[in-house]
Amino acid sequence: NAGVTQTPKFQVLKTGQSMTLQCAQDMNHEYMSWYRQDPGMGLRLIHYSVGAGITDQGEVPNGYNVSRSTTEDFPLRLLSAAPSQTSVYFCATKTVNTEAFFGQGTRLTVV
């Protein structure tokens, strides 16, 4: 039982490149979220999903796209990376009346 799996763990991008951060869960949780964490800060919500086919914006959605075609996967897309998107990204899942489970994070550097 893997829980929440994020790939890759580390990534370096050049400004303007695109990439997709992957998040997969095997707990059949309906809620999935993406957060970013900048140095010395708490986590900020980027996008979230309450179920397959349903997504919504969080606190800092600009520059990011998401989709939720299956319960298991919730990829985060950066269409044109900018240095301001250098951060650590965390995916989280939960179901009703349970705690949130977080992945190990993806450390992204945009140069």
Place this chain on the structure above:
Amino acid sequence: DAKTTQPNSMESNEEEPVHLPCNHSTISGTDYIHWYRQLPSQGPEYVIHGLTSNVNNRMASLAIAEDRKSSTLILHRATLRDAAVYYCILRDVITQGGSEKLVFGKGTKLTVNP
């Protein structure tokens, strides 16, 4: 979202109890108090949550003030592995129940000395 206030940092000695405070003076009647912690280079992990009564689990205890304007996370015997950033989060299960959003502050960085 109702706001929480925590000290930036605290220090403790190994095997001693630790009391981590959180102020939430604007808490509403339907806000649950959640605590998560983040070990170095890891994602946050759930610690405990409560509404009105004190709560205990295998990791910690949560003491909630009678007026609910503050709470305290208690680690009964700190270990080196408890060194982490601890986040106190309010979650309204009524209005936020559909989105399951968690709003993180900066938390309290706990240092445990051997």
